[in-house]
Amino acid sequence: MEKFTTLSAxxxxxxxxxxxxxxxxxVERCTGTPKEQLGNYAFEMARFLPGGAENPEFVFNQPxxxxxxxxxxxxxxxxxxxxxxxxxxxxxxxxxxxxxxSYGQIxxxxxxxxxxLPITLPAATVEALxxxxxxxEAKPFTVDLERQTINGSVRxxxxxxxxxxxxxxxxxxxxxxxxxxxIAAFQAADRKRRPWIYPA
Amino acid sequence: xxxxxxxxxxxxxxxxxxLGEGVQLLHVDRHLMHELSGHRGQLELRxxxxxxxxxxxxxxxxxxxxxxxxxxxxxxxxxxxxxxxxFRTESRQAGVKVxxxxxxxxxxxxxxxxxxxxxxxxxxxxxxxxxxxTHGALGxxxxxxxxxxLTHVLATxxxxxxxxxxxxxxxxxxxxxxxxxxxxxLALIGKIxxxxxxxxxxxxxxxxxxxxxMEGRLTVCNLSIELGxxxxxxxxxxxxxxxxxxxxxxxxxxxxxxxxAHWQTLPSDAGARFDIEHSIDCSALAPQITWGTSPExxxxxxxxxxxxxxxxxxxxxxxxxxxxAGTRVERVFIGSCTNSRLPDLRAAAAxxxxxxxxxxxxAWVVPGSWRIKQDAEAEGLHQIFLAAGFEWREAGCSMxxxxxxxxxxxxxxxxxxxxxxxxxxxxxxxxxHLASPEMAAAAAIAGEIVDVRQFLN
Ligand code: SF4
Numbered sequence: 001m002e003k004f005t006t007l008s009a010x011x012x013x014x015x016x017x018x019x020x021x022x023x024x025x026x027v028e029r030c031t032g033t034p035k036e037q038l039g040n041y042a043f044e045m046a047r048f049l050p051g052g053a054e055n056p057e058f059v060f061n062q063p064x065x066x067x068x069x070x071x072x073x074x075x076x077x078x079x080x081x082x083x084x085x086x087x088x089x090x091x092x093x094x095x096x097x098x099x100x101x102s103y104g105q106i107x108x109x110x111x112x113x114x115x116x117l118p119i120t121l122p123a124a125t126v127e128a129l130x131x132x133x134x135x136x137e138a139k140p141f142t143v144d145l146e147r148q149t150i151n152g153s154v155r156x157x158x159x160x161x162x163x164x165x166x167x168x169x170x171x172x173x174x175x176x177x178x179x180x181x182x183i184a185a186f187q188a189a190d191r192k193r194r195p196w197i198y199p200a
Numbered sequence: 201x202x203x204x205x206x207x208x209x210x211x212x213x214x215x216x217x218x219l220g221e222g223v224q225l226l227h228v229d230r231h232l233m234h235e236l237s238g239h240r241g242q243l244e245l246r247x248x249x250x251x252x253x254x255x256x257x258x259x260x261x262x263x264x265x266x267x268x269x270x271x272x273x274x275x276x277x278x279x280x281x282x283x284x285x286x287f288r289t290e291s292r293q294a295g296v297k298v299x300x301x302x303x304x305x306x307x308x309x310x311x312x313x314x315x316x317x318x319x320x321x322x323x324x325x326x327x328x329x330x331x332x333x334t335h336g337a338l339g340x341x342x343x344x345x346x347x348x349x350l351t352h353v354l355a356t357x358x359x360x361x362x363x364x365x366x367x368x369x370x371x372x373x374x375x376x377x378x379x380x381x382x383x384x385x386l387a388l389i390g391k392i393x394x395x396x397x398x399x400x401x402x403x404x405x406x407x408x409x410x411x412x413x414m415e416g417r418l419t420v421c422n423l424s425i426e427l428g429x430x431x432x433x434x435x436x437x438x439x440x441x442x443x444x445x446x447x448x449x450x451x452x453x454x455x456x457x458x459x460x461a462h463w464q465t466l467p468s469d470a471g472a473r474f475d476i477e478h479s480i481d482c483s484a485l486a487p488q489i490t491w492g493t494s495p496e497x498x499x500x501x502x503x504x505x506x507x508x509x510x511x512x513x514x515x516x517x518x519x520x521x522x523x524x525a526g527t528r529v530e531r532v533f534i535g536s537c538t539n540s541r542l543p544d545l546r547a548a549a550a551x552x553x554x555x556x557x558x559x560x561x562x563a564w565v566v567p568g569s570w571r572i573k574q575d576a577e578a579e580g581l582h583q584i585f586l587a588a589g590f591e592w593r594e595a596g597c598s599m600x601x602x603x604x605x606x607x608x609x610x611x612x613x614x615x616x617x618x619x620x621x622x623x624x625x626x627x628x629x630x631x632x633h634l635a636s637p638e639m640a641a642a643a644a645i646a647g648e649i650v651d652v653r654q655f656l657n
Contacts, residue, residue, distance in 0.1 A: 176225065
């Protein structure tokens with residue numbers, strides 16, 4: 001997985017609340033579309049007009065936000081289904097960092113599995129950052145994961161384990177496979193405690 | 201010493217390793233797969249050259265992309281058939297038991313897990329689907345995962361997880377006639393909002409929950425994710441054990457006795473403290489129906505459409521202040537992992553019996569599993585629906601998400617027993633109203649949203 005250390009990039013303000021995973025990526029795109037192409041369909045119901053033309057109103061279609069790699073989002077971003085394609089689609093657009101007051105829980109976990117950093121901050125701070133991103137003279141944001149800051153001043157919290165995984169681009173499956181002796185020991189003891197769990 | 205919650209007890213019994221900062225590696229006792237998310241994980245595992253660790257602890261079923269057209273035996277398109285086939289082949293090679301199309305045991309994963317006795321009290325159960333919270337109705341610790349975590353489960357039979365906060369939602373009093381499990385949980389979502397449960401495992405308790413049958417409890421837990429909680433649970437009791445006894449994957453003989461003794465230790469202790477508490481007075485509730493594009497946009501069917509979300513109203517084609525009853529509908533969908541079980545179908549059939557669906561309404565009944573379909577037919581329920589002009593279809597997810605092409609037409613209005621009324625969920629520009637099976641059946645007959653209590657005699 002690609003490491004995440006510091007990111008300096010345009011931030012797009014998108015404060016809509018309760019943006020759900022069905023809205024981020026339609027279910028039809030989750031059935032056969034290759035992972036690499038999902039970015040083309042992110043937010044498609046808002047991004048394109050019914051005829052297929054781009055909707056000029058949608059934030060990512062505005063010239064200044066086209067290359068945005070940071071999104072400043074509304075409350076409860078990514079609510080809804082477990083579809084990891086929602087993260088793949090956002091990542092496919094180039095976004096690597098989200099800033100929001102809260103997230104859908106499964107979506108939040110899925111971000112870390114894909115090298116996307118979802119930052120949680122109080123609503124007032126998120127709104128202030130969105131205003132900064134929307135200002136005519138807005139500059140790119142800098143997210144520094146090591147120091148846990150946005151633009152040098154806004155501090156955010158993140159668990160040490162997830163931070164390390166992002167910083168070093170570590171893969172969770174690899175880390176857990178190294179714990180195999182512990183898993184085997186757990187099952188051996190548990191078979192005695194709860195034999196009905198395991199096939200005979 | 202303060203008491204421990206159901207969550208605390210199950211959690212502690214599954215810790216393989218403490219990874220620090222409240223993050224722990226938990227053993228996964230039960231893993232459920234369906235073709236849509238399952239095949240992605242299987243292919244990822246293959247790509248990495250890793251073998252599935254414990255195929256005996258996983259079962260699979262086909263639900264999301266299967267055609268539910270009467271008599272259908274596969275997907276509704278070539279890509280769907282290919283996906284089904286990949287899932288079938290990969291599962292066979294890994295040694296995973298799959299309940300295939302047309303077999304006893306096939307159906308929506310969250311319906312067949314309990315039906316087969318695969319879901320048990322006290323287990324950790326994961327599935328690549330957000331409504332895995334449903335299984336908590338049997339006292340399991342269950343939640344949905346994405347593709348990467350699914351691959352992690354296949355490879356290691358564990359999951360890395362931070363312990364959630366605890367919330368208890370108490371449902372006091374007894375609901376009136378016509379007020380169902382679906383109405384209870386919708387009312388709670390309306391009260392605390394779709395972000396009300398973020399970061400929590402919710403335990404549902406109180407007189408009204410104890411009074412529900414297992415199927416009703418499954419309906420309640422199903423919508424936990426719509427509360428923002430990925431976990432919902434109900435303490436196991438006599439009803440749970442009666443429900444499970446004799447089911448295909450449930451323990452039998454001496455193992456049953458041993459399991460039962462263990463299960464009886466699981467309910468939260470009397471003195472257990474929860475981080476957050478909510479309560480609802482059920483005796484005052486009317487049948488609920490959503491009016492907007494989030495499950496929290498819910499009112500009693502005797503209520504008026506509020507004006508606080510103009511965008512949602514524009515999408516739904518409604519005006520602030522109008523009574524929700526009397527709104528014309530074109531579609532009715534009775535199905536999904538929320539409300540497609542036998543008692544749901546019986547309740548809907550009781551409303552429909554001897555009546556006819558309005559001419560302009562296309563109404564579907566989609567049983568949650570192959571078994572439910574057979575059992576319903578044995579009781580003659582299908583005849584009641586067919587005589588009223590409803591379609592009686594094959595088991596699957598169908599119009600809940602439309603991954604199989606079962607969609608609501610643009611701008612058409614659908615009363616649906618499913619769990620999500622998001623923009624575009626049932627199809628581009630589709631307008632979804634969530635309600636109970638009884639309410640959906642009544643809407644089909646009346647041709648408009650109507651208070652089901654008018655149909656009760
Ligand atoms: S019925 Fe709907 S909510 Fe349930 S698993 Fe299927 S698609 Fe998901």
